[in-house]
Structure formats: C-alpha cells, structure tokens
Amino acid sequence: MQRIKRQSLIGIASIIVAAVLMFAIIPTWVSSPSNVRNIVLSPLFWPYILSGLTVLIGLGLVVTGFFTTDPVEPEQPAISGGYGRLGILAAIMTLTMFALPRLGMVWTSMLIFAATAFLIRTSHPRAAIICAITVPLVLYGFFAHVASVAIPQGNYVRLP
Amino acid sequence: MKFAKFGAVGALVFGLATAAAAEYPERPVNMIIPFGAGGATDISARTIAEPLGKVVGKPLIMANVTGAGGATGSVAAMNAKPDGYTMLFTRVGSHSVNPAMKATLPYTLDDFRYVTVYEINPFACAVAADSDINSMDDLVARAREGGVSFSSSGVGSGLHLGGVMVMDAFGVEDPLNQVTHIPMDGGGAAATAVLAGTATFLCTNSSALASFVSNGQLKPLMVTTSEPVVGFDAPTAADLGKPELEQLVGWTGIAGPKDLPDEVAAKWGEWMQAAAGDEEFVSRMEAVGSIIDVMSPEEANDFIRTQYNTFKDLVDRLGMRIEG
Amino acid sequence: MSFLDSIAAGLSLVGNFEAFAALFVGVLIGTIAGAIPGMSATMAVALTLPFTFAMEAVPAILLLLGVYKGGIFGGCIPAILIKTPGTPASSATVLDGYPMAEKGQAGKALGMALWASCTADLISNLSLILFAGWLASFALNFGPPEFFTLILFSLTIIAGVSGNSLLKGALSAMLGLLLATVGLDLVYGTNRLTFGDPNLMGGLNFIAVLIGLFAMPEVMSMVWDPKPHEGKARGLGSDSVTFGEYKRCFRTIVRGSFIGVFLGSIPGIGAAPAAFLSYSEARRKSPNKANFGKGEVEGVAASEAGNNGVAGATLIPLLALGVPGDVITAIIIGAFMIHGLQPGPMMFVLNKDLIYGLFIGLIVSSFFLFFIGSLAIRLFKYVADIPRGVLFPGVLVLCIYGVFAVNNNIFDVGVMFVMGWVGYVMLRNDIPAAPFLIAFILGPLLENNFRQAMLMSGNSPEILFRGPITWFFWFLTLLTVAAIIRAGIRATRSMRSKPGAG
Numbered sequence: 008m009q010r011i012k013r014q015s016l017i018g019i020a021s022i023i024v025a026a027v028l029m030f031a032i033i034p035t036w037v038s039s040p041s042n043v044r045n046i047v048l049s050p051l052f053w054p055y056i057l058s059g060l061t062v063l064i065g066l067g068l069v070v071t072g073f074f075t076t077d078p079v080e081p082e083q084p085a086i087s088g089g090y091g092r093l094g095i096l097a098a099i100m101t102l103t104m105f106a107l108p109r110l111g112m113v114w115t116s117m118l119i120f121a122a123t124a125f126l127i128r129t130s131h132p133r134a135a136i137i138c139a140i141t142v143p144l145v146l147y148g149f150f151a152h153v154a155s156v157a158i159p160q161g162n163y164v165r166l167p
Numbered sequence: 168m169k170f171a172k173f174g175a176v177g178a179l180v181f182g183l184a185t186a187a188a189a190e191y192p193e194r195p196v197n198m199i200i201p202f203g204a205g206g207a208t209d210i211s212a213r214t215i216a217e218p219l220g221k222v223v224g225k226p227l228i229m230a231n232v233t234g235a236g237g238a239t240g241s242v243a244a245m246n247a248k249p250d251g252y253t254m255l256f257t258r259v260g261s262h263s264v265n266p267a268m269k270a271t272l273p274y275t276l277d278d279f280r281y282v283t284v285y286e287i288n289p290f291a292c293a294v295a296a297d298s299d300i301n302s303m304d305d306l307v308a309r310a311r312e313g314g315v316s317f318s319s320s321g322v323g324s325g326l327h328l329g330g331v332m333v334m335d336a337f338g339v340e341d342p343l344n345q346v347t348h349i350p351m352d353g354g355g356a357a358a359t360a361v362l363a364g365t366a367t368f369l370c371t372n373s374s375a376l377a378s379f380v381s382n383g384q385l386k387p388l389m390v391t392t393s394e395p396v397v398g399f400d401a402p403t404a405a406d407l408g409k410p411e412l413e414q415l416v417g418w419t420g421i422a423g424p425k426d427l428p429d430e431v432a433a434k435w436g437e438w439m440q441a442a443a444g445d446e447e448f449v450s451r452m453e454a455v456g457s458i459i460d461v462m463s464p465e466e467a468n469d470f471i472r473t474q475y476n477t478f479k480d481l482v483d484r485l486g487m488r489i490e491g
Numbered sequence: 492m493s494f495l496d497s498i499a500a501g502l503s504l505v506g507n508f509e510a511f512a513a514l515f516v517g518v519l520i521g522t523i524a525g526a527i528p529g530m531s532a533t534m535a536v537a538l539t540l541p542f543t544f545a546m547e548a549v550p551a552i553l554l555l556l557g558v559y560k561g562g563i564f565g566g567c568i569p570a571i572l573i574k575t576p577g578t579p580a581s582s583a584t585v586l587d588g589y590p591m592a593e594k595g596q597a598g599k600a601l602g603m604a605l606w607a608s609c610t611a612d613l614i615s616n617l618s619l620i621l622f623a624g625w626l627a628s629f630a631l632n633f634g635p636p637e638f639f640t641l642i643l644f645s646l647t648i649i650a651g652v653s654g655n656s657l658l659k660g661a662l663s664a665m666l667g668l669l670l671a672t673v674g675l676d677l678v679y680g681t682n683r684l685t686f687g688d689p690n691l692m693g694g695l696n697f698i699a700v701l702i703g704l705f706a707m708p709e710v711m712s713m714v715w716d717p718k719p720h721e722g723k724a725r726g727l728g729s730d731s732v733t734f735g736e737y738k739r740c741f742r743t744i745v746r747g748s749f750i751g752v753f754l755g756s757i758p759g760i761g762a763a764p765a766a767f768l769s770y771s772e773a774r775r776k777s778p779n780k781a782n783f784g785k786g787e788v789e790g791v792a793a794s795e796a797g798n799n800g801v802a803g804a805t806l807i808p809l810l811a812l813g814v815p816g817d818v819i820t821a822i823i824i825g826a827f828m829i830h831g832l833q834p835g836p837m838m839f840v841l842n843k844d845l846i847y848g849l850f851i852g853l854i855v856s857s858f859f860l861f862f863i864g865s866l867a868i869r870l871f872k873y874v875a876d877i878p879r880g881v882l883f884p885g886v887l888v889l890c891i892y893g894v895f896a897v898n899n900n901i902f903d904v905g906v907m908f909v910m911g912w913v914g915y916v917m918l919r920n921d922i923p924a925a926p927f928l929i930a931f932i933l934g935p936l937l938e939n940n941f942r943q944a945m946l947m948s949g950n951s952p953e954i955l956f957r958g959p960i961t962w963f964f965w966f967l968t969l970l971t972v973a974a975i976i977r978a979g980i981r982a983t984r985s986m987r988s989k990p991g992a993g
Contacts, residue, residue, distance in 0.1 A: 235694075322680030378834060
C-alpha cells in the first residue's frame with residue numbers, strides 16, 4: 008500500500024481530536040443549565056457545531072490527501088539532536104512555570120536566557136552571557152519602575 | 168548550584184525582612200483591580216490611589232487582573248500571602264452579586280477581609296429618549312404585556328441582578344421569563360444596546376449613564392438612592408414606594424486575603440479615612456456621580472454582607488442561581 | 492457660530508505650546524510602548540491617564556490620543572523585526588513584514604509601514620471631521636443581527652490568508668474558534684472547557700495566544716535546527732521605501748484606510764479585524780497575489796493602513812454618541828468625564844471650541860506621527876543586526892515579561908508556551924496561523940451576537956434578515972463564498988490538466 012500522505016494524516020488527527028471533544032470533553036466540561044429553552048441558545052450548541060465542522064474538514068483533508076497529485080513531500084531531513092533539543096526546551100519552559108513565582112521573574116529570566124542561548128549553540132557566548140544578565144535587569148527596571156507593573160519578585164532576593 | 172546560592176543569599180535578605188516587618192509597609196503594595204482599564208472600578212481605584220499613596224508612604228502598584236466578571240483578579244488576591252502587600256479592589260459585581268448568583272464561583276465572601284468601602288454609586292434605570300415609556304409605571308405595564316428586554320454587562324453583573332430586582336419589586340410576576348435579559352460585552356455595550364434599541368431598558372450605575380442622560384439620549388426613570396441624583400430628572404425608589412430598592416447600589420472597596428493581620432486592617436482603616444478627605448479626590452468622584460462615604464472595616468463587612476443577603480434571598484426566591 | 496469661527500475658537504484652545512507638547516509627548520510614549528510586545532496601546536493609555544488628571548482638558552485628551560495613535564503604529568516595529576506583534580492590531584503586519592525582514596528588507600518594510608500608517612491616519616482623521624455625525628447615526632443601526640452578518644462576512648477573509656490550502660486554513664480557523672469558547676458562557680454564565688481552573692474562567696488571554704502563536708515557533712525552529720541561521724546577520728537592506736512603491740500601493744492604502752474608518756466607526760470591532768480585512772482585500776485585488784505572505788510590501792501597506800484607519804474613526808462614536816468603540820476609547824471617555832465633559836451630541840453644541848480644538852490637534856498628530864515614527868524606525872531597525880544566537884533568547888525573555896504585564900498573571904506565560912508548541916506543530920505541517928488568530932478574535936463576537944439576536948427575537952431566525960444592512964452583508968458573504976468556491980474549482984482543474992506536475 009502506498010505510503011499515507013501527510014495531509015491525510017493531519018485529517019485523521021483532526022477527526023480524532025474532534026471526536027474526543029464531542030464524546031469526552033464537551034459533555035464533561037461544558038455545563039448547560041437544565042432550564043435552557045431553546046437548543047440554539049444552549050452553551051453546548053456552538054462547541055458541538057464547531058466539532059462537527061472540524062470532522063468535515065478532517066474528512067476533506069483525508070480525501071484530498073489521497074487524491075492529490077502532489078508527490079509525497081520530501082521529509083525534512085532529520086536533524087541530529089533536533090528532537091532532543093526541543094525536549095530540553097520543553098523542560099526549560101516547564102521549569103520556568105515552576106520557578107517564576109518562587110525565584111522571581113528576573114532571576115528566572117537570566118537562567119532561561121543563558122540556557123536557550125547555549126541550546127541554540129550561540130556563536131557569541133560572551134555576548135550571550137552579558138545579555139543574559141543585563142536584559143532581564145533592564146526589562147525589570149522598565150516594567151517595574153516606568154510602567155509600574157508588579158513583576159513577580161519571588162521568595163528570595165528582592166530587587167528595589 | 169546557582170539555585171543554592173540564590174537560596175543562601177535570599178534567606179539572609181528574607182531574614183532581615185521578617186525582622187523589620189514590624190513597620191508595615193516597608194515596600195510597595197500591590198493593588199489588584201479585578202476589572203479592565205477604563206471601567207468604573209478602574210477609574211475609582213486610580214483616583215483614590217493618588218491621595219492614598221501619599222498617606223501610605225510607599226508606592227501603590229496598580230495591577231489590572233481582568234476576566235470572568237472580576238473572578239480572576241479576586242482569586243489572585245485570595246491566594247496571595249496575607250501580609251498586606253497584596254490588596255484587592257472589591258466591587259458590587261465581584262463581591263456581592265457574583266457570590267449570590269454563582270454556585271461555581273471559586274471564592275466566597277469569607278475568603279476576604281474587607282478593610283473599607285469608600286465609594287457608593289446610586290443605580291438608575293433608563294430607557295431610550297425616543298421611547299414612549301415615560302415612567303416606571305409605563306415600563307411595568309409594558310413588561311406585563313411581554314416583549315420588554317433589558318441589557319446588562321454580563322451574567323452575574325450588578326446590571327443583570329438590578330434589572331430583575333427592579334421588575335420584581337414593582338410586582339412583575341416571574342420576571343425571569345416575563346422580561347428578556349440580553350447580556351452584552353461590558354457596561355459600555357449595555358448602554359449602547361438601549362441606545363440602539365436592542366434592549367428596552369437597563370439599570371446601572373448613575374455614573375455610567377450620566378453623559379447619556381445629560382445629552383438627552385437616554386431617559387432616566389428612577390434612581391435608587393434616598394436623595395435625588397443631580398442631573399437625573401427622575402423620582403427616587405422611595406418616592407415610588409419601593410424603599411427596599413435602596414439596597415441596589417454600586418460600591419467600591421478594598422479587601423485583603425482572609426488571614427490579613429488585625430494591625431494591617433486597622434492601618435488601612437486609618438489610611439482610608441485620611442485619604443478620602445482629599446478634596447480633589449472627592450470632587451473628582453462626585454463629578455461622576457458617586458457619593459464618598461468611608462466605612463471602617465467592621466462597617467464595610469456589615470454593609471457587604473447585608474447587600475449580599477438581600478441579593479441571595481432574591482436569587483433563591485426566583486431560582487436565578489447558576490449551578491453549572 | 493460659523494465654521495470659520497469654530498476653527499478660530501478651536502485654534503485658540505490648541506494654539507499654545509502646552510497642547511502641542513502634550514500631543515508630541517503622547518505620540519512618543521505611544522510609539523515606544525507599542526514597540527514593546529505586551530505593552531499594548533491600551534496599557535500605555537491606561538498608564539498615562541492618571542497624569543492627565545492635573546492637566547487642562549484639551550492637552551489631557553490630546554496626550555491620550557497621541558499615545559493611542561503612537562501605540563497603534565509602534566506595534567508594527569516588533570511585528571516586522573521579530574515576528575512579535577506589539578499590539579494585536581499589528582498581527583496582520585507580521586504576514587508580510589517578517590518575511591521581508593528575513594530577506595533583509597526590514598528598512599523597506601518599516602518605511603512602508605510608516606507611510607501607510609500616516610496616510611491612513613490622516614484619512615481617518617479627515618473622515619472623523621467630515622462624516623462624524625453621519626457615520627455615528629449609521630453605527631447606531633448596528634444591533635446584534637447586523638453585527639452577526641458583518642462578522643460572518645469578515646470570517647471569509649480566512650480564505651485570503653490561508654496560503655496554499657484552503658482546507659488547512661479552515662482547520663486552523665476551527666482550532667481558533669474552539670479555543671475561543673473557553674471561559675464563561677455569555678448567556679448562562681456557566682463554565683465552558685475551564686477544567687475547573689479559575690484562571691481559565693476569563694478565557695485565554697488574547698495577547699498570550701497571539702505571541703505564543705507567532706513568536707514562540709520561531710524560537711523553536713531555531714532550537715530544532717540552529718545551524719543554518721548561525722552567525723547570519725540579516726542586514727537592513729535598502730533604507731527607505733521608494734516613492735514608486737508608495738504610489739503602487741496607494742490604492743491599497745486608501746482602500747485599507749476606508750475599511751479601517753468603516754469598521755472603526757462601529758463600536759465593538761477593533762483594529763485587528765480591520766487590518767486583516769484590508770490585507771485580504773489587497774491580496775484579492777493585487778497583481779502580485781502570489782507574492783503575498785512571502786514578503787510583499789503591499790501586504791505591509793494594507794495591514795498598517797487598515798489598523799491606523801481605525802484610530803481616528805473610533806473617535807466618531809465616542810464624540811458623536813458618547814459610546815466607546817473599544818477599550819482604549821473607554822479609557823479616554825474616562826478622561827473626558829474627569830474633566831467634567833460629557834461626550835455626546837450635546838458636546839457639539841456646548842463645547843464646540845473644544846471639539847474643533849481636538850480636530851486640529853488630530854490633524855497635527857498625523858505629522859507628529861510621521862516625524863517620531865521615522866526616528867523610531869532609525870533606532871529600532873538595528874535590532875535586525877543583532878546576531879540570532881543572542882536575539883532569540885532575548886525575544887523569549889521579552890515575551891515572558893510582556894505577556895505577564897498584560898494581565899499581571901503568570902498563568903498567561905504558560906498559555907503563551909503551550910500556544911507556542913501548538914504554533915510550532917502547525918508551522919511544521921504548513922498549517923497557516925493567521926486564520927487561527929482571526930477566528931479566535933471573531934469567534935466569540937459571532938457566537939455572542941448570534942445568541943443576543945436570538946434572545947431579542949425569542950428564537951426566531953427571521954431577525955437575522957431584518958433590514959438592508961443585514962441583506963447587504965448576506966449578499967457580500969454569498970458573493971465571496973461563491974468566488975472562493977470558483978477559485979477552488981479552477982485550481983483543482985488546472986492541477987488535473989497537467990498531471991504529474993504541481
């Protein structure tokens with residue numbers, strides 16, 4: 008059998024997502040009061056319509072994906088370590104969410120800056136380190152003192 | 168490693184900080200405004216911030232945390248450390264109508280410690296100027312026939328409850344089905360809806376209606392204070408024999424998380440007394456139709472709970488509670 | 492009072508140093524604030540408001556208007572340079588502005604954005620002065636049924652920004668519409684898809700979604716494959732846009748300006764849809780259709796004309812009716828009230844001098860905008876020279892600060908990260924992001940106005956056809972959909988006729 012084309016895969020994925028929405032997520036997480044007089048006004052109406060349309064579009068993608076005369080797109084050449092680096096970025100982001108309220112935004116940003124700069128193998132490591140320290144401080148100065156935004160300070164070191 | 172170093176330095180600074188905490192406040196105070204910029208709460212908050220900041224002696228950092236009719240900002244304040252460095256501006260919608268109407272609200276009145284209510288806004292009901300409704304009696308008669316609607320700034324807003332409460336007080340039976348509620352996106356849109364004929368009437372803060380009334384675009388039918396409101400050629404609720412509607416007023420206050428220490432609450436009481444005497448503040452707020460009346464923490468608590476109970480009774484009696 | 496007398500009276504109000512200084516400072520603050528992602532024009536106006544309390548009425552309002560206009564323009568600078576729209580209104584500018592910067596034409600894109608912005612601003616101000624009364628009474632004819640049909644029509648612009656595959660564009664739009672349903676239900680106040688989290692009750696923050704969708708995927712692509720970009724500076728390219736190019740885009744700019752004026756004078760639409768509508772119209776009419784989305788200068792012109800066209804026109808409902816068209820004008824109304832002025836029809840009678848003073852100030856503001864804008868471009872375009880190994884981590888950190896500042900909520904930073912991954916998956920699969928964004932903006936408006944109309948009529952769908960405005964938009968929608976289907980069939984045929992190719 009011919010290799011399934013990417014477009015069809017996207018179509019299948021969107022049908023699955025829509026089905027999960029329709030049969031699991033919407034019934035559980037969209038609550039509708041019992042006294043709704045007309046189905047059109049129900050909070051459920053619009054989400055169901057949208058899920059239904061998504062299924063139709065998904066079917067369209069599957070069908071056109073099978074019949075399209077486009078050659079199978081050349082896969083992007085695998086880049087060594089690409090997925091690994093994306094995984095690290097995801098980890099950095101998760102840690103960020105954990106650290107922001109505890110360490111404070113300034114210190115967390117310095118760590119993020121340094122970490123991502125090395126993740127993308129910067130060719131200017133020295134400049135990156137200097138910026139990693141100064142950029143968050145400058146931004147803090149601007150947001151906290153000029154725009155008077157309450158930048159999270161964390162539990163440890165407070166900046167003036 | 169870096170983490171540990173921060174921790175060590177931090178512990179030192181933190182230790183110093185707690186030692187000196189006797190003198191509250193020793194750093195800027197975060198003031199959460201749970202509604203968007205430009206709204207009644209925001210204007211009120213930013214106007215009081217000026218004299219209040221001077222009295223407090225440390226900067227007050229105003230932070231709009233908007234969403235879900237004030238719930239997002241209120242939750243942020245509820246979960247903050249009760250050290251007096253995060254305070255919340257409370258408002259009729261977020262702290263008496265919403266708790267009375269919504270079963271699913273992620274907070275209750277008991278999650279906060281109210282330090283003051285400083286501004287009261289009378290409610291007024293109005294219809295479009297070209298409407299042939301000229302009095303509350305006309306409106307009620309029309310409502311009994313059916314086909315009357317009112318606009319609000321959303322479900323669970325003061326405007327929503329206000330419209331129902333007024334209809335109920337004037338003896339319209341089953342007001343939830345007899346009168347159609349059309350929720351709009353915010354207070355400005357609610358007034359526009361009446362102007363454009365989308366809805367028949369609305370009941371909202373007099374400040375939100377003042378310019379429409381003075382421009383002859385909307386016709387006021389009633390105000391809910393015991394005294395007539397300047398610029399509103401309309402009878403008071405008491406004149407119309409419905410003094411119970413005097414509970415229907417907008418207000419703005421300040422609260423902290425529920426474990427706020429007594430001395431912090433007491434300090435806020437003093438500060439508010441001093442700040443609200445500021446002449447410029449008073450004249451500015453009166454220019455938008457508000458009444459400045461600073462309540463002590465105890466008075467504020469009683470005031471909010473009385474209003475909440477009135478609303479709660481109405482909601483329970485009519486079955487307006489939102490359960491989902 | 493005759494027209495000339497009014498102008499003279501107005502001049503006497505603005506004809507002093509203070510008024511012009513306030514206007515100048517306002518435009519300056521606005522441009523800087525707009526250029527910082529997360530510091531939207533709204534926030535800048537809100538922050539400036541307390542400073543105006545102590546000022547005279549005219550300088551105070553001119554200061555705020557200056558901030559507003561500067562902010563709307565300033566948003567295009569980061570949109571072009573780092574694919575991060577400074578304000579939601581400039582998201583359409585990303586579509587062609589960023590590819591131009593990638594090609595080393597940042598200077599040209601910024602120059603065109605400035606020319607288009609100032610032209611549109613001037614047209615918008617003139618429309619305000621000439622048509623305020625007429626447009627305002629027209630805008631009041633817009634109830635929920637009219638809005639519903641207008642927004643339904645606006646959704647057809649999705650076809651214009653879908654790129655190669657209409658189906659993928661539609662899929663992207665569906666995702667946007669679905670995500671926009673998160674939050675409290677309008678009519679019943681119940682929770683929808685909030686998963687019990689109070690942070691989701693207010694819905695997803697628009698700016699967090701916007702920045703997540705556009706800026707974050709760039710960082711991720713860089714992480715995926717650091718090599719090809721390494722050490723490559725993009726350069727500025729030719730500094731300025733030529734007069735020939737301006738002339739070529741002039742029709743587009745004028746069309747965009749009037750789209751902006753029209754949508755701006757109707758309360759509740761805002762600048763972002765205007766920019767997208769102007770963009771998609773320009774693409775439909777342009778001979779360079781194929782180049783749109785790949786760095787076409789006309790696309791930048793269209794988008795910036797659309798969003799700046801709104802800026803003057805939102806004052807039409809404000810001054811003529813006292814109705815705020817968006818959040819920014821709601822704040823400006825606050826400033827009027829603080830000074831004891833009540834915008835509305837009576838103001839044209841009672842405070843005629845003030846109105847004309849504001850008009851004169853507005854006209855001058857277009858020129859200030861041009862002057863300050865060209866300075867800002869000269870300063871900011873050096874961002875294009877920063878090596879990417881330093882620029883991208885900086886963008887990441889800047890976005891974290893900016894997204895937090897919008898609503899003072901750390902949760903929004905998480906929303907931005909998650910949307911970043913969604914955007915990255917879409918990017919890898921050639922699913923365009925712009926339809927997602929348009930749908931995310933228009934979806935709630937469509938649903939809410941539909942339900943409001945149903946409430947008004949007691950569930951009778953006839954109300955959706957209640958008058959000439961609704962008929963007009965139904966007609967336009969049908970026409971556009973027919974055109975899209977025809978174009979789709981033609982594309983399929985041409986593909987079939989040359990088998991093996993394409």
